[in-house]
Amino acid sequence: MGMHDPFAGYLTVIVITLVIYYFSTAFLTGWLAEKKGYNSVLWGIFGFFFGFIALLTVGFAPNYFGSKKEEIKVNESEVLCGTCGNKVKRQAGIKFCSTCGTNLSI
Numbered sequence: 318m319g320m321h322d323p324f325a326g327y328l329t330v331i332v333i334t335l336v337i338y339y340f341s342t343a344f345l346t347g348w349l350a351e352k353k354g355y356n357s358v359l360w361g362i363f364g365f366f367f368g369f370i371a372l373l374t375v376g377f378a379p380n381y382f383g384s385k386k387e388e389i390k391v392n393e394s395e396v397l398c399g400t401c402g403n404k405v406k407r408q409a410g411i412k413f414c415s416t417c418g419t420n421l422s423i
Contacts, residue, residue, distance in 0.1 A: 339365050346372045354381030354400070380418075396421060 346364025351357035355375065363371040395404050398414040398421065405414055405421060412421055 339368060342368045342372050346375055350375045353378060 343361045343365035347357040347361030349372070350360030353375065355378070360371065360375050363374075394407055396407060397404055398417065398419050400419040401414060401417040403414055403416040413419065414421055
């Protein structure tokens, strides 16, 4: 009878779990960075190597586009969002783009 390593199955489970963890944090970090206006590829790489720390860092980072007032006047009744290009009607009380949430100075 041959000797069987009792920890071989556990090692496989640990490796698969770590691979899923690192790829998922890379994806989530890159996705969140893109939503906030940062470079998604660079943050995805950070997410892969630094995991949850990179995800928290980009999660608590301010919106790159949202920190500035982004608007381009189309005419007197509409402005064009500088982030996504959506036309937003000038109305009292509307301060954010309905598509991407960018702060508009209407």
